[in-house]
Amino acid sequence: MNTLLTFSLPLLFSTLVWSGYLEYDQDVLIPEDWTHVGRVNPTENLELTFALKQQNVDLLEETLRLVSDPDSAHYGKHLTLEEVSSLVHPSDLTQKVVHGWLQSHGIKNCLTVHTQDFLQCTMTAEVAETLLPGSKFHRYTRDSQTVVRSSAPYSVHDDVHQHLDFVGGLHRLPPKSQDLRKGRKLKKSAGVHFGVTPAVLRARYNMTAADVGRAQNNSQAVAQFLEQYYSPADLAEFMSMYGRSFLHHSQVDRVVGTQGAGKAGLEASLDIEYIMSTGANISTWFFTNPGRHESQEPFLQWMVLLSNMSDLPWVHTVSYGDDEDSLSAAYMMRINTEFMKAGVRGISLLFASGDSGAGCKHLGGGQNSFRPSFPASSPYVTTVGGTSFKNPFKITYEVTDYISGGGFSNTFKMPDYQISAVEAYLKTAASTLPPQAYYNTSGRAYPDLAALSDNYWVVSNRVPIPWVSGTSASTPVVGGMLSLINDQRLRKGLPALGFLNPRLYKLRGQALFDVTEGCHLSCLDEQVQGQGFCATPSWDPVTGWGTPNYPELQAALSAE
Numbered sequence: 001m002n003t004l005l006t007f008s009l010p011l012l013f014s015t016l017v018w019s020g021y022l023e024y025d026q027d028v029l030i031p032e033d034w035t036h037v038g039r040v041n042p043t044e045n046l047e048l049t050f051a052l053k054q055q056n057v058d059l060l061e062e063t064l065r066l067v068s069d070p071d072s073a074h075y076g077k078h079l080t081l082e083e084v085s086s087l088v089h090p091s092d093l094t095q096k097v098v099h100g101w102l103q104s105h106g107i108k109n110c111l112t113v114h115t116q117d118f119l120q121c122t123m124t125a126e127v128a129e130t131l132l133p134g135s136k137f138h139r140y141t142r143d144s145q146t147v148v149r150s151s152a153p154y155s156v157h158d159d160v161h162q163h164l165d166f167v168g169g170l171h172r173l174p175p176k177s178q179d180l181r182k183g184r185k186l187k188k189s190a191g192v193h194f195g196v197t198p199a200v201l202r203a204r205y206n207m208t209a210a211d212v213g214r215a216q217n218n219s220q221a222v223a224q225f226l227e228q229y230y231s232p233a234d235l236a237e238f239m240s241m242y243g244r245s246f247l248h249h250s251q252v253d254r255v256v257g258t259q260g261a262g263k264a265g266l267e268a269s270l271d272i273e274y275i276m277s278t279g280a281n282i283s284t285w286f287f288t289n290p291g292r293h294e295s296q297e298p299f300l301q302w303m304v305l306l307s308n309m310s311d312l313p314w315v316h317t318v319s320y321g322d323d324e325d326s327l328s329a330a331y332m333m334r335i336n337t338e339f340m341k342a343g344v345r346g347i348s349l350l351f352a353s354g355d356s357g358a359g360c361k362h363l364g365g366g367q368n369s370f371r372p373s374f375p376a377s378s379p380y381v382t383t384v385g386g387t388s389f390k391n392p393f394k395i396t397y398e399v400t401d402y403i404s405g406g407g408f409s410n411t412f413k414m415p416d417y418q419i420s421a422v423e424a425y426l427k428t429a430a431s432t433l434p435p436q437a438y439y440n441t442s443g444r445a446y447p448d449l450a451a452l453s454d455n456y457w458v459v460s461n462r463v464p465i466p467w468v469s470g471t472s473a474s475t476p477v478v479g480g481m482l483s484l485i486n487d488q489r490l491r492k493g494l495p496a497l498g499f500l501n502p503r504l505y506k507l508r509g510q511a512l513f514d515v516t517e518g519c520h521l522s523c524l525d526e527q528v529q530g531q532g533f534c535a536t537p538s539w540d541p542v543t544g545w546g547t548p549n550y551p552e553l554q555a556a557l558s559a560e
Contacts, residue, residue: 037139040148042126046137049168049300050119051334052098054088063087064343064380068499070506076495078346081310085115088341094163101160105131113308115341120304132156135170165334168300194393195466196456198242198277201477204395204452205550209246213282213483215490219253219313220279220483222272222476223287225298225320228265230272230286231461238273238459248280256305257288269460270468271319271476278480282487285313303338312347314486314496317479319352319472321373324411325361332374332411339380343499348486350479351375352471353385353447354405357521358439358532358541368523370407370439370532376446377409382500383446384475385543386453387515398547399535400518401453405471406533406541409443417502418445421539429536434528448501449512450543451477481548488558497557504545508538511552515543 040046054060066074079087090098095116102110102121110121125137132154139148150170194200202208224230232251239250252272268288276284287302299320306312324332342349359371376383386401408414414422422445426433451474458468486496497503515535520542522532533541 034140034142034147037141037146040125040137040139042124042129044125044148045122046125046128046148047120047122047169048128049297049304050098050102050121051165051168052090052117052119053094053163053165054115054117054337055091056087057337057340060084060088060337060340060344064340064499065502067344067346068502070503076346076498078495078498079344081114081345084341084344088337089116090163097160097163101157102131107131113304114310115307118304118307132167132170166328166330168297168331196452196454196473198274199245200395201274201278201452202246204398205481205548207278207481207550211484211550211554212247212280213487215487218483218487218490219283219285220275220315220479221285221287221313221317222268222275222479223302223316223318223320224265224268224271225302228268229260229288230268231264234264234269234459234462235272235276237462238269239277241459241464242457243277243280246280249276249282249284252276252286253283254285255288256285259288264460266458266460266465266468267319267472270456270458270473271317273458274456274473275317275476275480275483278477279315279483280480282480282483283313287316303335306342306347307338312345314346315348315350315479315483316342317350317476318375319470319475321352321354321376321405323359323361324372324374324377324409327374329411332378335375336378336380336412339375339378343380346496346498348479348482348497348500349381350475350482351378351381351383352405352475353383353450355386355403355470355472356405357403358407358434358523359405360523366525367437368525368527369437370434370522372407372409372411372443372446373405374409374411376405377407377412377444379409379412379415379444379501380499382448382478382504383544384471384478385447385450386469386471386474387450387543387547388452388454388518390517392455398450398452398513398515398543400515400520400542401469402518402521403470404447404450404453404520404542406445406447406520406543408439408441408445408541410440412444414442414444415501417505418448418539421505421508421545422541424538425536425540428538429534429540432534434522434532438523438528445541447541447544448504449478449545449547450474450515451547478548481550481553482557484550485554485557488554492558494558494560503557505539507545507556509545511549511556512546513549514538514546515540518542 066072135150135154136152236250353376354373361371386404387398388401390396453474454469456468456473519534520532524530
């Protein structure tokens with residue numbers, strides 16, 4: 001089922017008696033870079049997403065562990081969308097209560113998904129504010145983007161709250177996109193940096209012209225959320241300039257969503273050009289999610305799509321993230337469940353680790369802490385950090401890119417698959433670690449691995465652009481390599497890699513180039529003086545296990 005299911009909510013029972021309210025998202029802060037336009041007209045339509053409580057989430061997590069652990073007898077025995085739906089779909093009582101609640105407010109125009117755990121409903125602002133007491137919808141603008149959000153916390157009747165994880169479309173504002181050419185330490189006068197191109201990547205990671213896709217049942221995807229679009233003409237130009245030495249596709253096979261008009265986005269151009277030149281000759285999809293309405297959240301829209309499409313690419317790379325502390329725990333926990341649903345289906349989700357190093361949050365009173373990013377900090381995705389060449393004028397070994405995001409989650413506990421690796425790092429690096437008050441040593445640690453993230457060449461709006469940098473570059477490169485490895489596996493009749501981390505950590509650095517030099521940035525204060533964590537032998541929270549030595553990684557991951 002590849003489209004949302006349309007239905008009108010039936011009248012499930014005629015009398016509803018509510019006994020109280022539970023408040024959600026108690027702190028609502030509108031960032032200063034958003035300008036308030038005004039209250040939304042009461043008759044204006046909004047589209048809100050209701051995340052219904054799922055069943056068997058613990059069993060889903062255990063299933064993911066079993067199908068992702070190469071030592072398990074269930075390794076690679078992935079589920080279909082139908083099997084996932086039968087496992088996690090909301091209980092009859094949950095559906096009855098939520099549907100009845102909506103219907104009692106006259107809300108009938110809704111869409112659901114195959115797994116029945118999301119409802120997307122259209123209603124007027126007046127109805128929404130009655131349905132969700134406390135909410136007050138306003139319009140905000142930043143640059144050319146406008147959104148509709150509530151400026152105040154919302155509540156739901158406590159008879160209903162136990163059946164809902166959250167309501168989307170009220171509070172989350174899209175994060176500002178990174179300037180991929182700002183803040184880099186460029187020394188243009190020192191000589192002409194040759195920059196990173198597909199040929200440079202293939203040379204560094206020992207890939208040959210023969211390393212291209214050939215399987216008919218293989219595909220990969222990138223997803224964009226920040227009003228970013230790619231240009232087919234730019235992609236064709238990029239491949240004609242940089243892809244002549246290997247078999248490749250010059251066109252995206254499928255666009256999911258609506259491509260916007262106007263100039264191509266640098267982020268989108270970077271992502272699509274490098275996943276298709278690294279994962280060369282593999283069918284590629286482009287998810288573009290501007291949101292069908294100002295009240296929708298593009299990232300959430302993408303998650304809803306994954307819950308509703310039975311035919312999906314095996315590898316998805318995403319260059320998108322938010323500060324963990326800007327999101328509610330309920331929201332992140334539910335998104336983690338959506339990641340697990342993808343993983344048990346054999347889908348690999350890769351997220352950029354971010355471009356702010358360890359990050360920094362000012363706590364007041366002169367105190368600071370590091371600031372982890374989500375979804376990079378999710379235990380159920382593979383997170384990719386960034387590196388630079390030691391010598392920027394030739395292909396050498398790699399060192400830390402100082403912007404490479406990494407650290408420890410303040411929300412999610414450390415998953416079992418990485419405990420021994422992280423404990424070894426904390427022990428061996430003990431004398432050089434930042435003060436422990438800055439981070440949570442028991443949290444999910446990231447990134448998991450890395451790749452070059454500095455000084456890429458990108459074609460955007462028909463112009464070759466140098467010095468494009470960020471983990472948005474390293475992530476599609478790693479994704480393309482995993483797609484090539486999937487290609488080998490599928491041609492052997494083996495299942496796709498799926499959720500990679502349990503297998504990656506069991507390799508213990510085998511088949512990767514260990515990055516042991518350099519530190520990333522953090523808080524500019526007296527205690528840490530702008531320095532976060534530093535790279536060490538073996539795993540570290542700056543570059544993970546290191547960068548791929550493709551032939552060895554392909555051999556290690558193509559085995560049964």
